[in-house]
Amino acid sequence: MKKHNFSAGPSILPQEVLLKASESIMDYNNSGLSLIEISHRSKDFVDIMEKARALAIELLGLEGKGYKALFLQGGASNQFLMVAMNLLEKRAGYLNTGAWSTKAIKEAKMLDDIYEVASSANANFNYIPKGFDIPSDYDYFHCTSNNTIFGTQMKSFPKTDIPMVCDMSSDIFSRTIDYSQFDILYAGAQKNMGPAGTTLVVVKEDILGKVSRKIPSIMDYKKHIAAGSMFNTPPVFAVYTSMLTLEWLKGKGGIAGIEEENEKKASLMYSEIDLNPLFTGFAAKEDRSNMNATFNLTNENLKETFDTMLKEAGISAVNGHRSVGGYRASMYNALPLDSVKALVEVMSELESKA
Amino acid sequence: MKKHNFSAGPSILPQEVLLKASESIMDYNNSGLSLIEISHRSKDFVDIMEKARALAIELLGLEGKGYKALFLQGGASNQFLMVAMNLLEKRAGYLNTGAWSTKAIKEAKMLDDIYEVASSANANFNYIPKGFDIPSDYDYFHCTSNNTIFGTQMKSFPKTDIPMVCDMSSDIFSRTIDYSQFDILYAGAQKNMGPAGTTLVVVKEDILGKVSRKIPSIMDYKKHIAAGSMFNTPPVFAVYTSMLTLEWLKGKGGIAGIEEENEKKASLMYSEIDLNPLFTGFAAKEDRSNMNATFNLTNENLKETFDTMLKEAGISAVNGHRSVGGYRASMYNALPLDSVKALVEVMSELESKA
Ligand SMILES: Cc1ncc(COP(=O)(O)O)c(C=O)c1O
Ligand SMILES: Cc1ncc(COP(=O)(O)O)c(C=O)c1O
Ligand SMILES: [Mg+2]
Ligand SMILES: [Mg+2]
Ligand SMILES: [Mg+2]
Ligand SMILES: [Mg+2]
Numbered sequence: 068m069k070k071h072n073f074s075a076g077p078s079i080l081p082q083e084v085l086l087k088a089s090e091s092i093m094d095y096n097n098s099g100l101s102l103i104e105i106s107h108r109s110k111d112f113v114d115i116m117e118k119a120r121a122l123a124i125e126l127l128g129l130e131g132k133g134y135k136a137l138f139l140q141g142g143a144s145n146q147f148l149m150v151a152m153n154l155l156e157k158r159a160g161y162l163n164t165g166a167w168s169t170k171a172i173k174e175a176k177m178l179d180d181i182y183e184v185a186s187s188a189n190a191n192f193n194y195i196p197k198g199f200d201i202p203s204d205y206d207y208f209h210c211t212s213n214n215t216i217f218g219t220q221m222k223s224f225p226k227t228d229i230p231m232v233c234d235m236s237s238d239i240f241s242r243t244i245d246y247s248q249f250d251i252l253y254a255g256a257q258k259n260m261g262p263a264g265t266t267l268v269v270v271k272e273d274i275l276g277k278v279s280r281k282i283p284s285i286m287d288y289k290k291h292i293a294a295g296s297m298f299n300t301p302p303v304f305a306v307y308t309s310m311l312t313l314e315w316l317k318g319k320g321g322i323a324g325i326e327e328e329n330e331k332k333a334s335l336m337y338s339e340i341d342l343n344p345l346f347t348g349f350a351a352k353e354d355r356s357n358m359n360a361t362f363n364l365t366n367e368n369l370k371e372t373f374d375t376m377l378k379e380a381g382i383s384a385v386n387g388h389r390s391v392g393g394y395r396a397s398m399y400n401a402l403p404l405d406s407v408k409a410l411v412e413v414m415s416e417l418e419s420k421a
Numbered sequence: 422m423k424k425h426n427f428s429a430g431p432s433i434l435p436q437e438v439l440l441k442a443s444e445s446i447m448d449y450n451n452s453g454l455s456l457i458e459i460s461h462r463s464k465d466f467v468d469i470m471e472k473a474r475a476l477a478i479e480l481l482g483l484e485g486k487g488y489k490a491l492f493l494q495g496g497a498s499n500q501f502l503m504v505a506m507n508l509l510e511k512r513a514g515y516l517n518t519g520a521w522s523t524k525a526i527k528e529a530k531m532l533d534d535i536y537e538v539a540s541s542a543n544a545n546f547n548y549i550p551k552g553f554d555i556p557s558d559y560d561y562f563h564c565t566s567n568n569t570i571f572g573t574q575m576k577s578f579p580k581t582d583i584p585m586v587c588d589m590s591s592d593i594f595s596r597t598i599d600y601s602q603f604d605i606l607y608a609g610a611q612k613n614m615g616p617a618g619t620t621l622v623v624v625k626e627d628i629l630g631k632v633s634r635k636i637p638s639i640m641d642y643k644k645h646i647a648a649g650s651m652f653n654t655p656p657v658f659a660v661y662t663s664m665l666t667l668e669w670l671k672g673k674g675g676i677a678g679i680e681e682e683n684e685k686k687a688s689l690m691y692s693e694i695d696l697n698p699l700f701t702g703f704a705a706k707e708d709r710s711n712m713n714a715t716f717n718l719t720n721e722n723l724k725e726t727f728d729t730m731l732k733e734a735g736i737s738a739v740n741g742h743r744s745v746g747g748y749r750a751s752m753y754n755a756l757p758l759d760s761v762k763a764l765v766e767v768m769s770e771l772e773s774k775a
Contacts, residue, residue, distance in 0.1 A: 070452075070453040070454050076654070077654065079458050080457065085447060086447070089443045092439055092443035093439060093443050099423055099424040100424055100426055103616035106429070106431060140618065142654050143653070144638075145494070174639065177636075257654055262658050263654045283502045284527070284528055284531075285496075285528065299496040299497075300609060303618065304616050
């Protein structure tokens with residue numbers, strides 16, 4: 068039986084994407100060859116890469132605005148370093164909203180001076196700081212749009228004249244915002260886009276080339292752009308599967324289409340958390356993530372019963388991250404509303420039992 | 422019809438590996454979940470990663486010798502940088518045997534001083550330099566065991582007391598040599614090991630921690646080792662498929678078993694090149710690669726006829742790299758002897774026609 072998969076990442080992908088991806092391993096496009104045993108310089112794969120890049124730009128509404136999309140290796144964690152390598156000359160400002168922001172700061176600090184413009188570390192990152200200043204002479208400002216572990220999400224972004232960089236690993240392609248307010252955005256594929264193993268980086272080209280450091284080739288956005296995202300052998304399967312997911316998303320009406328579904332899922336989930344006395348939400352209400360809902364039992368003694376009920380209902384991977392505890396329901400683009408319904412049902416069943 | 426796939430990389434994988442990999446995308450191990458939508462921290466995936474790491478060490482004969490195996494992202498090209506980041510303090514010696522060595526040198530030079538101990542650039546890399554000196558006060562010596570583009574292969578390695586690093590991207594797991602003579606060896610998966618998207622790095626732990634530079638976390642072998650090759654989300658599918666290929670190799674009698682087959686394939690191929698007057702080999706005979714055979718037509722006018730015959734016989738991807746021209750038959754571990762027989766048949770057919 069197919070499970071209700073609430074995994075925080077790697078996470079659920081559309082069933083039709085899995086099917087096509089699986090078929091491509093045996094024979095790609097009736098070529099007599101597997102997708103994973105053809106040259107990345109073949110027309111078949113170059114077409115896939117170009118389509119994936121174009122779809123990313125199109126879905127984000129960034130066509131004709133000076134952006135390039137790259138599908139790189141190394142995960143979002145490698146972007147923590149690459150961003151600083153490519154943009155950090157003297158000092159940059161980071162908003163610290165969770166474990167991933169903290170790591171991004173740590174990595175960039177290896178290279179130069181980083182200033183935390185604000186942090187919610189004092190409250191175990193259960194809210195998004197607001198009303199902070201971003202000095203206008205900094206090289207760039209970095210933030211994390213959605214905090215996967217803590218279940219908070221930035222509902223708006225600061226206005227600033229310096230380049231804005233955003234780690235969107237866990238909410239890219241999930242909501243209609245003005246993506247052109249960012250100069251670099253990046254996201255590991257393994258939440259809303261595809262399997263682990265590739266990271267989408269969308270770069271506004273005109274912010275590059277301004278630092279004095281020698282940038283190693285493999286770390287240089289300009290070199291990756293010049294090579295059409297094929298500076299070296301790309302992660303073929305992860306790019307192909309991401310391309311399939313982006314096609315699926317386009318078929319759903321793009322980001323606007325999926326946003327509607329995401330809002331339905333999130334409001335169903337949070338109203339159960341709020342109305343059911345056995346559960347309490349972790350994140351500040353106004354900062355709640357539509358992707359990752361974090362919540363706890365009000366009575367820890369019910370844990371075993373609840374966990375058993377979840378298992379029996381085929382609900383998978385709702386355990387919270389160790390730094391928050393409790394539960395986390397990740398409701399990425401590919402998660403059907405029915406899965407949220409199934410989870411909410413178990414929660415209310417627990418209430419009627421208790 | 423399944424093609425005879427001579428692709429230089431990404432390249433042919435065993436049919437049984439493709440089948441298992443394809444199935445895992447729909448349902449891993451009857452879990453009700455796809456391999457690519459489960460957490461990399463799940464027991465299922467941690468077991469895969471541990472098995473892949475252990476198999477690599479076992480097959481290379483490095484058990485109990487102080488080595489750790491890592492499955493990283495970024496390709497062999499990222500190792501050009503990581504090796505230097507982790508080992509380069511003052512100066513290192515590189516043997517330049519081809520385009521990939523040249524790139525490794527270029528990348529390491531970004532950080533510090535690199536000295537070419539020898540180079541075959543003067544002869545378009547058609548041979549392996551021998552009898553060069555490696556200064557004993559250098560930080561390390563770097564070489565490329567097999568030159569994918571030019572079809573040359575190092576048959577022996579220099580004796581040196583400084584750490585020896587080897588790019589084995591295109592001949593790892595193909596022949597029985599003493600792997601413990603190397604302190605770091607690395608290889609992109611996409612030839613003898615799996616799909617593009619992961620790179621095997623085998624490190625002798627005691628050579629680490631000796632440079633003064635601050636190493637970014639994502640570039641630090643020690644951090645990757647400490648995290649069991651899960652410093653961040655690993656490329657799940659590429660690691661799983663590599664693990665399957667290593668299992669397949671073990672079933673074939675390991676490296677010794679496959680070496681026998683590789684020698685049969687290579688000697689069949691090279692004897693046709695030598696005996697057939699229509700073809701001539703590119704690489705110096707004593708340095709010929711058992712993995713990539715490079716050869717040219719003696720009469721370019723036959724090209725069209727030959728190419729048509731190849732196509733009709735279902736022979737794929739034998740076109741040479743643009744820097745060498747002619748033809749290249751890549752005969753990696755998973756290529757059946759029958760594919761070489763099919764190619765050789767077409768070559769001798771051309772001779773009887775001409
Ligand atoms: C918001 C965010 N940033 C960064 C990362 C790190 O991604 P990766 O493991 O691909 O390096 C994650 C992983 O879950 C994440 O959720
Ligand atoms: C010997 C050798 N080294 C390095 C590379 C580069 O590998 P990647 O594209 O994974 O960076 C290749 C690619 O074919 C290769 O053959
Ligand atoms: Mg701006
Ligand atoms: Mg409640
Ligand atoms: Mg040695
Ligand atoms: Mg001949």
